[in-house]
Each structure stands twice: as structure tokens, then as C-alpha cells.
Amino acid sequence: MNSDAVLLLETVNFAAEKHRNQRRKDPEATPYINHPIGVARILSHEGGVTDIEVLQAAVLHDTVEDTDTSLAELEAAFGPIVARIVEEVTDDKRLPKQERKRQQVEHAPLCSGQAKLVKLADKLYNLRDLIRSTPAGWTAERVQEYFVWAREVVRGLKGTNPALEEKLEELFRQRGVQL
Numbered sequence: 001m002n003s004d005a006v007l008l009l010e011t012v013n014f015a016a017e018k019h020r021n022q023r024r025k026d027p028e029a030t031p032y033i034n035h036p037i038g039v040a041r042i043l044s045h046e047g048g049v050t051d052i053e054v055l056q057a058a059v060l061h062d063t064v065e066d067t068d069t070s071l072a073e074l075e076a077a078f079g080p081i082v083a084r085i086v087e088e089v090t091d092d093k094r095l096p097k098q099e100r101k102r103q104q105v106e107h108a109p110l111c112s113g114q115a116k117l118v119k120l121a122d123k124l125y126n127l128r129d130l131i132r133s134t135p136a137g138w139t140a141e142r143v144q145e146y147f148v149w150a151r152e153v154v155r156g157l158k159g160t161n162p163a164l165e166e167k168l169e170e171l172f173r174q175r176g177v178q179l
């Protein structure tokens with residue numbers, strides 16, 4: 001009874017419980033869990049990714065950063081590989097926001113291939129979300145700055161998944177962000 005499907009359901013349920021009270025920043029305040037599920041789906045449906053540990057890590061990728069979940073808890077529930085991928089995509093919240101953003105640019109090229117996949121799909125999801133609707137309180141300039149920063153991060157993820165990278169490039173092109 002430990003098929004990939006069963007494992008993935010367990011993972012989605014875990015993430016849904018952890019994000020239970022959170023909402024996205026869009027004006028509709030979409031339930032937060034839509035985001036990690038959507039990131040995993042981008043990997044499977046658009047990136048052709050079938051690596052179960054990558055898909056699980058995608059579902060869990062914001063649990064340590066944004067909820068009370070610890071890496072030890074993830075390791076106990078889902079094993080060391082999934083926990084390590086989530087660790088790689090988790091910002092150090094003790095640092096100021098600008099420093100965290102700078103570190104994402106710096107660390108992206110040093111990540112494992114599995115973590116790079118999650119990062120690509122996370123950025124693709126967030127940029128599409130920004131195009132769909134501007135978060136409450138964000139100016140057009142702030143949205144554009146996010147695109148410029150995301151471009152810097154994605155630059156460090158090159159050579160990971162051509163399909164996802166091409167879709168990101170297209171979004172950057174439409175936005176006039178330099179390659």
C-alpha cells in the first residue's frame with residue numbers, strides 16, 4: 001500500500017493541514033494550498049516530471065518557511081531526500097527580506113537538480129499569479145521588480161528543464177525583462 005499515488009495523497013493532506021489557515025496575497029485571498037498543489041502540477045503536467053520525491057517536495061515546499069513545520073518532522077514523515085529538497089528551497093527567515101532575495105539569486109546555481117525543478121515551477125506559478133491579478137497593496141513597479149528579481153534567480157537555474165525554462169523566458173520577454 002505504498003504506491004506513489006498513496007504517498008502523494010498523504011503528502012497533499014499533510015500540506016493542506018499545515019497551510020489550513022493561510023491565504024494567498026491575491027485580492028481574492030485564494031486558499032494557500034492552491035499554490036503548492038499548483039507548483040507540483042506544473043512539474044508533472046508541463047515539466048514532464050515523474051520523480052515522486054520532487055513532486056512531494058513541491059507540495060511541501062513552503063511548509064517550513066511559512067508554517068510551524070520543522071525539517072525533522074518532514075524527514076520523519078517523508079524521508080531524508082524530500083526533507084533535503086525542501087530545505088534547499090527554504091529561505092532563512094531570520095534574515096531581512098532583501099538579503100533573503102539576494103541569497104536566492106546567489107544560491108540558485110548551487111542547488112541540486114531536484115531543488116532547481118521546484119524553484120522553476122514555483123517561480124512560474126508566482127509570475128502567472130502576478131499576471132492574473134496584482135496582490136493587494138502592490139504597485140505596478142513592485143510587480144515589475146519581482147519579475148526582474150525572478151529573472152535573476154531563473155538565470156541560475158538554466159539547463160534544468162527546457163519546457164519550464166522556455167515558458168519562463170516567454171513571460172520575461174512579454175514583460176520586457178532583459179535576458
Ligand SMILES: [Mn+2]
Pocket residue numbers: 035061062122
Ligand atoms: Mn512557493
